[in-house]
Amino acid sequence: MSLQYNRPQTVAEAAELLQQPGRRAVPLAGGTWLTPRLRTDVDIPGSLAGEVDVVVDLADLPLSYVVSEGEAGSGALRIGATTRLSVIMDDPLCQALAGGILAEAARRAGPLNLRNSATIGGCVAARGPVLELTLVLAALNGSVVFSDGSADSTLRTSRSDLLITEIVVPWPAGDVRGGLARVARTPADQPIVAAAAVVNTSGVRVVLGGVAQQELVVTVSSAVDLAEAVAVQLAAAQPIADFRGSAEYRQAMAPIIARRAVEAALR
Numbered sequence: 001m002s003l004q005y006n007r008p009q010t011v012a013e014a015a016e017l018l019q020q021p022g023r024r025a026v027p028l029a030g031g032t033w034l035t036p037r038l039r040t041d042v043d044i045p046g047s048l049a050g051e052v053d054v055v056v057d058l059a060d061l062p063l064s065y066v067v068s069e070g071e072a073g074s075g076a077l078r079i080g081a082t083t084r085l086s087v088i089m090d091d092p093l094c095q096a097l098a099g100g101i102l103a104e105a106a107r108r109a110g111p112l113n114l115r116n117s118a119t120i121g122g123c124v125a126a127r128g129p130v131l132e133l134t135l136v137l138a139a140l141n142g143s144v145v146f147s148d149g150s151a152d153s154t155l156r157t158s159r160s161d162l163l164i165t166e167i168v169v170p171w172p173a174g175d176v177r178g179g180l181a182r183v184a185r186t187p188a189d190q191p192i193v194a195a196a197a198v199v200n201t202s203g204v205r206v207v208l209g210g211v212a213q214q215e216l217v218v219t220v221s222s223a224v225d226l227a228e229a230v231a232v233q234l235a236a237a238q239p240i241a242d243f244r245g246s247a248e249y250r251q252a253m254a255p256i257i258a259r260r261a262v263e264a265a266l267r
């Protein structure tokens with residue numbers, strides 16, 4: 001099967017190309033996840049080789065930006081979907097938000113060549129069970145905006161025909177601190193369990209990844225209640241396991257990583 005390549009100039013054109021009836025079209029952003037999966041000469045898990053008819057390259061769309069709207073406490077940070085992780089890492093607005101955890105999570109997402117290519121939209125769409133960037137977005141109540149104008153605050157997109165155009169993160173009011181923690185087999189490997197914590201005067205919000213299919217969101221009024229709140233969430237969660245870590249290991253690490261993320265926020 002031949003693969004049709006398109007490089008639209010507008011969001012409307014891209015959205016239309018993604019919704020052609022009877023043809024499977026996929027958006028191409030940085031290509032770090034997608035490109036190897038379109039190759040017919042390599043066999044990798046989740047390969048799409050032979051299943052995709054149309055590739056819609058987002059490179060020319062005007063979706064690479066970080067802008068602040070309004071005031072802290074009422075406004076929002078808007079990040080275009082094709083903004084590269086290296087831009088987020090160095091952006092002063094991202095560095096100013098909640099102790100800079102968004103910028104730091106972008107740095108931790110992978111090595112320099114990945115950060116120079118991968119986009120925030122691609123990360124949200126392709127993420128595996130744990131990616132600190134999406135944990136931070138969830139901890140900060142971020143949401144995804146699609147080309148049809150709809151928004152999803154769960155940051156989960158199951159619609160492959162919808163284009164993510166923007167990520168919106170509300171500017172938190174007051175003194176807001178953020179912290180990250182992870183456990184991984186090596187410093188360069190993907191985390192086994194990771195957490196992003198946001199602490200402000202009204203309480204603590206921790207988002208844990210790598211423990212269950214969906215991130216665990218734990219909200220408590222004081223850090224002393226955290227361990228118990230994590231235990232309650234774990235009891236209801238569907239555990240996950242892979243070659244990096246068993247379900248038991250992940251569950252045992254969850255309260256420790258959550259606590260370390262809060263400690264990092266308060267330091």
Ligand SMILES: Cc1cc2nc3c(=O)[nH]c(=O)nc-3n(C[C@H](O)[C@H](O)[C@H](O)COP(=O)(O)OP(=O)(O)OC[C@H]3O[C@@H](n4cnc5c(N)ncnc54)[C@H](O)[C@@H]3O)c2cc1C
Pocket residue numbers: 026027028029030031032033034035058081082109110111114117118119120121122123124125126127128129130131132162163164165189190191
């Ligand atoms: C070295 C390395 C380390 C990694 N570590 C981790 C890790 O620790 N945890 C983890 O979860 N992942 C990890 N990944 C995967 C990583 O998150 C993705 O490779 C990357 O974020 C995808 O971004 P991209 O811009 O390159 O997207 P692409 O590869 O271009 O696309 C990825 C997917 O998202 C879709 N997509 C892209 N943009 C949009 C959009 N705007 N709207 C709708 N759909 C879109 C594509 O169609 C495709 O399905 C790693 C990858 C590499 C290469």
